[in-house]
Amino acid sequence: MSKGSRRFALLAGVVAVAAASVATTAATAAAAPPPVTPFVVGGEDTTTQENPFVVALLSADGQRLQDTRGQFCGGTLAAKNKVVTAAHCTVDIKDRPDQVQVAIGRTKLSTEEGQVLKVKAIWVHEQYDADKTTADVSVLTLEGDSDAKPMELADTSDEGYTPGAEAVALGWGLTSDNGEPSDTLKKVTLPVTSDEACKTAYPDGYVAEAHVCAGVQEGGKDTCQGDSGGPLVGSGGKLIGIVSWGEGCAQPGKYGVYSRVSTYLEDIKKQLGDGSEGQRR
Ligand code: 4AZ
Numbered sequence: 001m002s003k004g005s006r007r008f009a010l011l012a013g014v015v016a017v018a019a020a021s022v023a024t025t026a027a028t029a030a031a032a033p034p035p036v037t038p039f040v041v042g043g044e045d046t047t048t049q050e051n052p053f054v055v056a057l058l059s060a061d062g063q064r065l066q067d068t069r070g071q072f073c074g075g076t077l078a079a080k081n082k083v084v085t086a087a088h089c090t091v092d093i094k095d096r097p098d099q100v101q102v103a104i105g106r107t108k109l110s111t112e113e114g115q116v117l118k119v120k121a122i123w124v125h126e127q128y129d130a131d132k133t134t135a136d137v138s139v140l141t142l143e144g145d146s147d148a149k150p151m152e153l154a155d156t157s158d159e160g161y162t163p164g165a166e167a168v169a170l171g172w173g174l175t176s177d178n179g180e181p182s183d184t185l186k187k188v189t190l191p192v193t194s195d196e197a198c199k200t201a202y203p204d205g206y207v208a209e210a211h212v213c214a215g216v217q218e219g220g221k222d223t224c225q226g227d228s229g230g231p232l233v234g235s236g237g238k239l240i241g242i243v244s245w246g247e248g249c250a251q252p253g254k255y256g257v258y259s260r261v262s263t264y265l266e267d268i269k270k271q272l273g274d275g276s277e278g279q280r281r
Contacts, residue, residue, distance in 0.1 A: 040169060040170070040171055040173060040175065040182070040186035040187065040188040040221075040222070040223055040224065040227060041174070041175060041176055041177070041179075041188070041220070041221060041222045041223070041224050041249050041250035042188055042220045042221035042222065042250055043169075043186040043187050043188030043189075043221065044186065044187060044188070045184050045185070045186060046107075046170065046185050046186065046187040047107040047185060048104070048105045048106060048107045048114060048148075048185060049105075049107070051170055051185070051187070052077070052104075052105065052148035052149055053076050053077045053078075053148065053149065053150060053151035053231065053239075054074065054075075054076065054077075054170045054171075054185060054230065054231060055074065055075045055076065055077055055083055055102050055103060055104050056071045056073075056074060056075075056102070056103040056106060056109060056172060057071065057072055057073040057074065057075055057083075057085060057089060057090075057100055057101075057102060057140075057229060058070040058071055058072070058100065058101045058102070058103055058116070059072055059099060059100065059101075060098060060099050060100060060101055068109065068172070068181045068226065069109040069110055069183075071103075071109050071172050071181070071226065072089070072226065073085055073086065073089035073090075073226070073228045073229035073230070074170065074171045074172065074173075074226075074227055074228065074229045074230025074231070074243060075089075075102065075140065075229050075230065075231075076151050076230070076231040076239050076242070077104065077146055077148055077149075077150045077151060078139070078150050078151060078153060078239070078268070078272055079150050079272045079273075080145040080146055080150065081141060081142040081143075081144065081145050081146070082139055082140065082141060082142065082150075082271065082272050082273070083102055083139065083140040083142065084137070084138075084139055084153070084239065084242065084261075084268060085138050085139075085140060085229035085230075085242065086136045086137065086138060086228050086229035086242050086243065086244055086259065087124045087125055087128035087135065087136045087137055087138045088128075088130065088133070088136055088228065088229075088244070088245075089138065089228055089229040090122050090124055090138040090140070090229075091124050091128065091130070091138070093122065094122045094123075094124050094138075095122075097118075097119040097120060097121055097122050097140070098118070098119075100119050100122070100140070101116050101117065101118055101119065102116065102117045102118075102119060102140065102142060103115070103116050104116075104117065104146045104148050105148060107184060107185050108183050108184050108185075109172055109183050109184075110183050115146060115147070117142040117143055117144050117146065118142070118143040118144075119140045119141065119142060119143065120141045120142065120143045121140070121141040122138060122139075122140055122141075123138060123139045123140075123141075123271050124137075124138045125137040125138065125264065125267060132207060132210070133205070133207075133210070133211070133244055133245050133257070134207055134209075134210035134211075135210060135259070135264065136210075136242065136244045136245075136259045137242060137259050137261075137264045137267070137268060138229075139268060139271040139272070141271075141273075151231065151233070151238065151239050152237070152238045152239065153238060153239050153261050153262075153265055153268060153269070154234055154236065154238040154239060154240040154261050154262050154265075155262050155265055156262040156263075156265075158234055158236050158238055158240060158262060159234065159235055159236045160192065160233075160234015160235050160236045160238060160240040161192060161212060161234065161240060161260075161262065162192065162235075163191075163192055163193060163194035163197075164191050164192065165191065165192045165234065165235040166189050166190070166191055166192075166235050167189070167190055167191070167192050167214050167232050167233060167234050167235065167240060167241070168187050168188070168189050168190075168231075168232070168233045169187065169188050169190055169214065169223045169227065169230065169231065169232050169233075169241075169243065169256070169258075170185060170186065170187045170227075170230055170231055170233075171185070171186065171223060171226065171227030171230040171243065172184075172185060172186070172226060172227070173186075173223060173224045173225055173226030173227030173228070173230075173243075174224035174225045174226055174227075174249060175224070176224070176249070176250070177224065177248050177249045177250065177251070179224075181225075181226045188221050188222070188223070189221075190214040190215050190216070190221055190222070190232075190256070191214065191215075191216065192212060192213070192214050192234070192240070193212075193213035193214055193215060193255050195208045197213070197217075197255070198211070198212075198213035198255055198257070200253075201213065201247075201253055201254055201255050202247070202254075202257065205245075205257070206257065209260065209263050210259065210260060210263060211244070211257050211258065211259065211260055212232075212240060212241050212257075212258050212259075212260045213255035213256065213257055213258070214232060214241065214255060214256055214258060215246075215250075215254075215255035215256050217252065217253055218252055219250045219251050219252035219253070219254070220250050221250060222246065222249045222250035222251075222255075222256045223243045223246070223249070223256045224249035224250070225249070227243045228243045228244065228245075229242060229243060230242070230243045231243075232258045239261050240258070240260075240261055240262070241258025241259060241260065241261060242258055242259040242261065243256065243258060244257050244258055244259050245257050
């Protein structure tokens with residue numbers, strides 16, 4: 001979400017998309033007109049069959065956000081019963097895991113396909129700072145095991161962090177800055193940005209240790225509201241980032257900012273516990 005709108009969003013984990021898009025609309029109206037680009041923003045349809053590790057976080061009373069079927073964030077299956085997501089998706093409901101459910105294998109949110117699992121516990125990184133957006137990392141423990149294959153997490157030496165390497169972001173979020181969320185899972189390929197380029201885009205916001213940016217200078221391709229918490233998969237096939245924030249969506253020079261998974265790898269692994277076969281070598 002844009003940093004300014006972060007505070008409003010997600011009061012009970014259900015109003016995130018609505019609140020963030022209202023705030024973004026206001027911010028964008030004052031700036032340049034939004035580019036009219038389709039999907040994630042600038043992406044294409046894909047499926048959970050092709051990307052079994054991508055999950056949708058649904059508010060338990062999903063009917064309230066009818067345009068998104070209750071979907072308010074994304075996540076990544078990192079063990080059979082564990083989902084990695086963003087702290088800003090879960091911090092307001094961390095003591096109420098009954099408020100969220102996880103849809104696995106549901107390409108189209110309007111269908112009943114795949115599995116919906118309840119959440120037993122929510123861990124939010126102890127160092128999560130909502131103002132600096134550092135340690136924007138959370139792990140959900142599911143009540144049951146998923147059949148889907150979990151995704152491995154990148155360490156600091158992962159090739160996926162090389163500037164220019166092609167990463168893939170996935171989600172059901174808005175398909176343009178002022179646009180509509182997507183019923184169908186979308187993916188977009190984005191080059192990983194150098195620290196210098198991202199520091200130039202966000203002189204006050206970018207913290208190299210906590211963040212990694214991806215996107216193109218000319219804009220048009222990005223993640224957006226509702227994609228938060230979802231995966232940025234690196235060129236080596238591992239999770240390198242978690243969708244976190246950005247100024248608007250797909251604006252020129254304003255890359256998407258992702259939590260840098262390798263920085264939090266040990267903390268996340270501790271949360272994966274026994275179900276973490278996907279992480280074992
Ligand atoms: C969000 O609020 C969000 N353009 C995600 C990604 C970006 C902006 C906002 C990056 O979920």
